[in-house]
Amino acid sequence: MMIRVLFFLLLSMGLLFRFPVLSQTIKGKITDGKTKQAIGHVSVSLLSLPDSGLVKGQISDSAGVFVFTDIRPGKYSLLLMAMGYKKQYKDLDGNTDAGEIILTEDPNLLEGVTVTGERAALQRQGDKLVVNISGNRLFAASVNAFDILKKLPGLEVSADGTLLMGGRVAPGVFIDGKPSPMSPEELQNYLASLTPAMISSIEVISNPSGRYDGEYKGIIDIRLKRDQALGWQGTATVSLQQNAHTLNDNNLSVTYKTKKLAYTARLGYTTGTTIRRYNALQHQANTNIMTTNTRWLTGNNNINVQLGADYSPHKNHRLEVLLRTYQVNRDLSLYNTLYTTDASRKNLVFNTESMNLSAPKQHNYAANLNYAGRFGETQLDVLGSVVKIINRQSEDIQNSDIITGNLEYYWKTVLKNDILIRAVQADLTRNIGKGKLSAGAKFAFTTTKNDMRYDTLDTTGEFVLDASRTNGFRYDEYITAGYAAYEGSISKLRYTASLRAENTHSVADSYTEQQLTKRNYLTWLPALSLTYPLSKAEQLNLSFSRRITRPNFAQLNPFRLYISPLNYFIGNPFLRPSIITMLSLSYSVRSVNITVQAGREHDPMVRYPEYDSATNILQYLGTNFPYNDFAGIELSFPVTVNKWWRMNHNIRGGYKKEQTPYHGVTYAIPITDYSLSGSQVFTLPQTITLDVSYYYRSRSGSGLYIHRPFGNLDIGLQKTWMKGKLSSKLNVYDIFDTYRIRYIFREKQILNNQLQHWFGNRRLVATLSYSFGSSTHKTRQSSRSDEENRATL
DSSP states (O other): OHHHHHHHHHHHHHHHTTSOOOOEEEEEEEEETTTOOBOOSOEEEEEETTTTEEEEEEEOOTTSEEEEEEEOSSOEEEEEEOTTBOOEEEEOTTOSEEEEEEEOBOHHHHTTOOOOOOOOSEEEETTEEEEEOTTOGGGTTOOSHHHHHHTSTTEEEOTTSOEEETTTBOOEEEETTEEOOOOHHHHHHHHHHOOGGGEEEEEEESSOOTTSOTTOSSEEEEEEOOOOOOEEEEEEEEEEEESSSEEEEEEEEEEEEOSSEEEEEEEEEEEEEEEEEEEEEEEOTTSOEEEEEEEEEEEEEEEEEEEEEEEEEETTEEEEEEEEEEEEEEEEEEEEEEEEEOTTSOSEEEEEEEEEEEOOEEEEEEEEEEEEEEETTEEEEEEEEEEEEEEEEEEEEEEEETTTOOEEEEEEEEEEEEEEEEEEEEEEEEEETTEEEEEEEEEEEEEEEEEEEEEEEOTTSOEEEOTTTOEEEEEEEEEEEEEEEEEEEETTEEEEEEEEEEEEEEEEEETTTTEEEEEEEEEEEEEEEEEEEEETTEEEEEEEEEEEEOOOHHHHOOOEEEEETTEEEEOOTTOOOEEEEEEEEEEEETTEEEEEEEEEEESOEEEEEEEETTTTEEEEEEEEOSEEEEEEEEEEEEEEEETTEEEEEEEEEEEEEEOEEETTEEEOOEEEEEEEEEEEEEEETTTEEEEEEEEEEOSEEOSSEEEOOEEEEEEEEEEEEGGGTEEEEEEEESTTOOOEEEEEESOTTTOEEEEEEEOOOOEEEEEEEEEEEEESOOOOOTTSOTTTTSOOO
């Protein structure tokens, strides 16, 4: 199988060097017709002629400069849009240097308010949706990237920071077009440190092509602001969060840019406490009723450091080095009670409590080396990364009878978990004929070692090894992948076809259980995207893709992960990867977007409950179900009511039907749900912005559980000071404390159980952000919005 993949790669790459073709770079600078100064952050669209189809789009930097690279020869025009200025088209007439483009003020838009640089909130570019962030008033009161993502079409952010796309899949997060190899905790910390002023745009790709790893069922690509301005600048942000406990986030970002070198530094420090609760109500086989209550208090003392250097020795070559570390030091206090009565709820059967004190630590170290170069007409991009994740945790677990005060059992645990990820990727791109051919290869090797030791206090008062709970597990995964893609057009129709092959070799060694599981499989992942412009502001896109989800370490490890003394998860080393095939149709007109999706997932990986009526133990086991069918529809539309009132609305409807074999019966229950989200943004006097955001998800579920409806309402205030250099924000999240995740088991004759998660989502957050520094470029300030006046990275 490996030989077939390598042959596929070499054949694809060899084609790139056989055809002598041409490509070009289109550039220009935008200035104000009255002041003659540069206009920053203008929406620039490159349109093909004569059909006016969108080829590429970008935002000019703060010096008004824009550059489109890797453009095949042809006839093009530019469309430039900025709030406060008249929309302008410019035909290039075969020129690649558009020179100085002058925009003129639109008196109808400027009357009564002075605002410039505001771009269209949403733009459909082929198979991706581009959302402009910096300078966009819809996001002015957002504290960080999580607040922004909540407002994007098709995306949902849970209270614990988990991202969902289309209500179904966890998307991959990219930074500036590159994957971000971070642990979940580090990624959440990074997103929490990004303010709207740092982000130029976010691209949402709901059906990725073969260029991307097969594990990405959806992609969120965060494009940071990168100025051409020389000099140094920075942003310092302090955020204080308060509910029953206090959490403090501090972040500092600094950049220094010369003509060939750019240095970046990001520092962050988080301290304080977060809270979470878990509750369950279970009717046991002996008719007893058991209530479980669990409370987590997590103390944080976390530091993150990121250092980077970007070197451009030549206009066709660029080298980037990025080093980072994330140091997590926590104190975790978990308190659990099991209160059990008879069926009448009047007579107490037993009442126990469990106290778990632990000190989890995670130390992450990463190095990235990225190279981009052009050799004649061929573009080469090489990405290399090494990530080391070190987890250490010691626990002290005591279980006692509340009535008698007797100690029932006492555990001590020590966890050592080490993850090492090594990856290298190369991509080649070359124009061929009237289209563009791309090919690439990737190799990734991940090693995970996990040792968990349990010691139990015996009757003699000594701690002895608990062999039934002690676990040792090692997991090695080798992935070799290659792809080829071709972009072209037939009249107005633009298409991208790609084929990706991924070979996976894995070894799961549960040496405690003396169980060794080896896997080796090759997966072919085709994709196709068709885009047809109906007019200058209207287009259709049809896309098809096949993606893969591999089981991770936690799903494979046959080890008990306790969530309460009688509830735990167990992994399954025999899990198979799941394959998702999806078809998506999108229609956009201006900023209104409608997307319809449908597909099937084969061998979906799930956790299902098994209840032992003799011991009252409830364990959640991993398995593959046969398949599930899904479909969805999404509608997003921003509305500008007037110059001081704007709104954005997202509506999603979903359908799924899982084949769920359970206790001799295959359940196939059709499930429908919907979600509503949006925001109302008001621009008030004295540079104040008011943001009222909402989210609601209807009753939903799976083949085994019913999910109760939930939602939240948030309010945010933002004001700028000192000519936009200082920004203050005050946000109240989940005002009515309604964000609670609740599940009810469907088949009560098998298991009568319901549970609830509460994340402490209701909180008050105060944020101050100050921008500082100097630059050799001075751009027009007087008529720009307050958000755009902030110096950013």
